Structures are given as C-alpha cells and as structure tokens.
Amino acid sequence: MKLFSANIEDLRTLYINNLKKALDMEQEITDALPKMIEKSTDQQLAAAFRDHLQQTQGHVARVEDLLRRSTGDIDTITCKAIGGLITEAEDSIKDAKHTAIRDITLIAAAQQVEHHEIAVYGTLRNWATLLGLSNDAQALESILNEEKAADKLLSSISDGVNMQAAA
Numbered sequence: 001m002k003l004f005s006a007n008i009e010d011l012r013t014l015y016i017n018n019l020k021k022a023l024d025m026e027q028e029i030t031d032a033l034p035k036m037i038e039k040s041t042d043q044q045l046a047a048a049f050r051d052h053l054q055q056t057q058g059h060v061a062r063v064e065d066l067l068r069r070s071t072g073d074i075d076t077i078t079c080k081a082i083g084g085l086i087t088e089a090e091d092s093i094k095d096a097k098h099t100a101i102r103d104i105t106l107i108a109a110a111q112q113v114e115h116h117e118i119a120v121y122g123t124l125r126n127w128a129t130l131l132g133l134s135n136d137a138q139a140l141e142s143i144l145n146e147e148k149a150a151d152k153l154l155s156s157i158s159d160g161v162n163m164q165a166a167a
C-alpha cells in the first residue's frame with residue numbers, strides 16, 4: 001500500500017486514537033478479570049484467568065508506555081466494544097445457575113474478549129509497521145502473541161469443562 005504524507009498524518013491520528021481505545025479496553029479487562037476468577041469453579045480456569053490478569057496488567061503498562069512515548073500522555077478513549085462484551089458476559093453469567101454451565105459461559109465470554117483483543121492488536125501492529133514505528137510494532141506483536149496464547153489455552157480448558165456441562 002502506498003501512503004502519501006497527508007494519509008500518513010491521518011493514519012498516525014487513527015493509530016494514536018486506537019492505542020487510546022486499547023488502553024481503555026485493557027483497563028476494563030483488568031477490572032473484569034477478578035470478578036471472573038471469583039465466579040470460576042474449575043481450578044484450571046481460575047488459574048488461567050489469574051495468569052491472564054497478570055499479563056493484562058502488563059498490557060496496560062506497555063500500551064501506556066507506547067502512548068507516553070508518542071504523545072507524552074496516557075489519555076484514553078472509551079472502547080465501546082469491550083463495554084458491550086463485558087455487559088453481555090455479566091448478563092449470561094447471571095443466567096447460568098449450574099457451576100459447569102457458568103464455567104462454559106465464562107470461557108465463551110473470555111474468548112470473545114480475546115478475539116476482540118487479537119483483532120485490535122493485529123490492526124495496531126500493522127498500522128505501526130506502515131508508520132515505520134518498528135519498536136511499537138514489536139511491542140504490539142508481543143502483546144498479540146499473549147492474547148493468542150490465552151485464547152488457545154481457553155480452548156483447551158473448554159474441552160474438559162464442556163464435557164462436564166454436557167454430563
């Protein structure tokens with residue numbers, strides 16, 4: 001793709017605004033994960049959420065770092081998508097009366113969040129590359145890989161939990 005200088009200015013603004021949304025997203029996930037740990041019955045699931053909470057706190061710090069270096073600030077823009085996903089998750093979890101069903105509901109909700117994060121970081125990494133920001137692209141790629149690994153782990157945990165829920 002060939003970009004002219006005016007396009008580059010627009011792309012830079014788009015990139016920064018989406019980093020600000022990513023920061024809001026990670027902050028909202030940091031608030032949601034402790035509640036998800038509390039609601040998990042499956043020990044492996046609770047442990048996966050605890051590990052990912054730690055990683056998510058790292059994502060907050062890394063996105064803050066990228067923003068600080070680009071703008072001198074750590075402003076956020078509300079990520080409406082994550083707000084919607086979390087509200088939906090809370091509603092479904094409220095409806096799930098049995099523990100195994102609640103666990104699969106938690107996994108489903110968490111995977112939707114991971115898929116959203118994968119889309120966000122894949123895009124941000126590509127934009128950073130287009131803008132020639134190779135350090136940013138590397139940092140975003142490493143967050144992206146952690147989101148992908150979290151999603152994969154949830155898939156493997158869901159195999160066991162789905163069996164219990166169906167039993």
Ligand SMILES: [Fe+2]
Nearest residue numbers: 026056059117
């Ligand atoms: Fe994250």
Ligand SMILES: [Fe+2]
Nearest residue numbers: 114117147150
């Ligand atoms: Fe994540």
